[in-house]
Amino acid sequence: MTKEEIEQLQGLTVIEFGASWCGYCKAAQAIISKALLNYPNVKHIKIEDGKGQRLGRQYAVKLWPTLVFLKNGVELSRLVRPTHEQVISDALNQMNNETPH
Structure with a gap:
């Protein structure tokens, strides 16, 4: 996925940058999934990041x-x-109520 493709996305989206071997990423999966359950209208896209991956940069x-x-x-x-x-839920709730500038 490119930045241009992301900028063309419609609706609400959460892009998750991480790596499959990352301990912090593994630890956060349960809370991310649980928070997103309450927001079925939000797309969740995982981006494998790391050396040579331009999108993360x-x-x-x-x-x-x-x-x-x-x-x-x-x-x-x-x-x-x-x-x-709760921090993720708060951000999702705020996202639902905001309009981009």
Whole structure:
């Protein structure tokens, strides 16, 4: 997936940057999944990040997992290494109620 394709996405989307071997990413999967259950209208796209992956650099991802919350391809907010379901739910709720600038 390219940044241009992401910018063309319609509706609400969470892009999750991470790596399959990343311990922080594995630990966060349960809380990410649980938070997203309450938002069936939100698309969840996982992006495998790492050396040679340009998309993560284009989004200035430095730590995994990084969740980027988008509305119609426009970034509204992001969370880096979330550790509680409530923080993700709060961001999803805010995303549902915001309009991009």
